[in-house]
Amino acid sequence: DVKVTQSSRYLVKRTGEKVFLECVQDMDHENMFWYRQDPGLGLRLIYFSYDVKMKEKGDIPEGYSVSREKKERFSLILESASTNQTSMYLCASSGGSNTEAFFGQGTRLTVV
Amino acid sequence: DQQVKQNSPSLSVQEGRISILNCDYTNSMFDYFLWYKKYPAEGPTFLISISSIKDKNEDGRFTVFLNKSAKHLSLHIVPSQPGDSAVYFCAASMRGGSARQLTFGSGTQLTVLP
Numbered sequence: 001d002v003k004v005t006q007s008s009r010y011l012v013k014r015t016g017e018k019v020f021l022e023c024v025q026d027m028d029h030e031n032m033f034w035y036r037q038d039p040g041l042g043l044r045l046i047y048f049s050y051d052v053k054m055k056e057k058g059d060i061p062e063g064y065s066v067s068r069e070k071k072e073r074f075s076l077i078l079e080s081a082s083t084n085q086t087s088m089y090l091c092a093s094s095g096g097s098n099t100e101a102f103f104g105q106g107t108r109l110t111v112v
Numbered sequence: 113d114q115q116v117k118q119n120s121p122s123l124s125v126q127e128g129r130i131s132i133l134n135c136d137y138t139n140s141m142f143d144y145f146l147w148y149k150k151y152p153a154e155g156p157t158f159l160i161s162i163s164s165i166k167d168k169n170e171d172g173r174f175t176v177f178l179n180k181s182a183k184h185l186s187l188h189i190v191p192s193q194p195g196d197s198a199v200y201f202c203a204a205s206m207r208g209g210s211a212r213q214l215t216f217g218s219g220t221q222l223t224v225l226p
Binding site for chain 2: 004009030031033035040041042043044045048049050056058090092094099100101102103104105106108
């Protein structure tokens with residue numbers, strides 16, 4: 001079974017803090033994604049990566065950056081957390097030409 | 113500009129009856145469609161998919177129908193069970209680009225009443 005693991009289920013951070021969300025997948029997938037889920041808005045793509053050290057902006061990249069130093073790990077960075085970044089963050093991975101993406105359990109981030 | 117729309121935020125159905133969840137899309141370049149199911153405090157799990165070369169795909173109690181001319185897809189669950197109560201997201205993907213990204217709808221909360 002594909003496993004996508006996010007480092008934290010719940011996080012509370014203060015406004016202005018630098019926040020790291022970590023994601024690891026064990027299926028040797030080329031593609032990894034970060035989404036955020038907000039009520040009434042569904043899942044919106046923040047950033048994705050199709051190879052080590054390669055990244056592309058999604059639909060809502062402002063205020064975020066990412067890092068992919070190893071194939072299995074994809075990190076989302078909030079450079080200076082703000083209250084409007086309070087959300088559920090979901091990491092996903094997919095392999096080759098397959099479209100189906102496998103999701104982690106999510107990180108509920110609250111910025112106070 | 114939402115390219116994938118789920119216009120019903122919620123749906124309630126009696127156990128044993130059919131649940132029909134709907135999804136519309138605007139981008140004619142989408143060629144692959146998926147449904148995901150999500151329980152609270154968990155990540156979405158893949159349910160069923162359909163390629164644009166087909167108009168129906170079935171997997172057990174779940175059937176997805178695609179009407180390309182209307183840019184509409186639907187998920188049928190028969191018979192519905194209380195454990196099906198969850199948020200259902202439809203998603204779409206297109207060829208091209210560096211990776212197959214999924215564009216999601218806003219979700220429909222399905223409640224199956226015992």
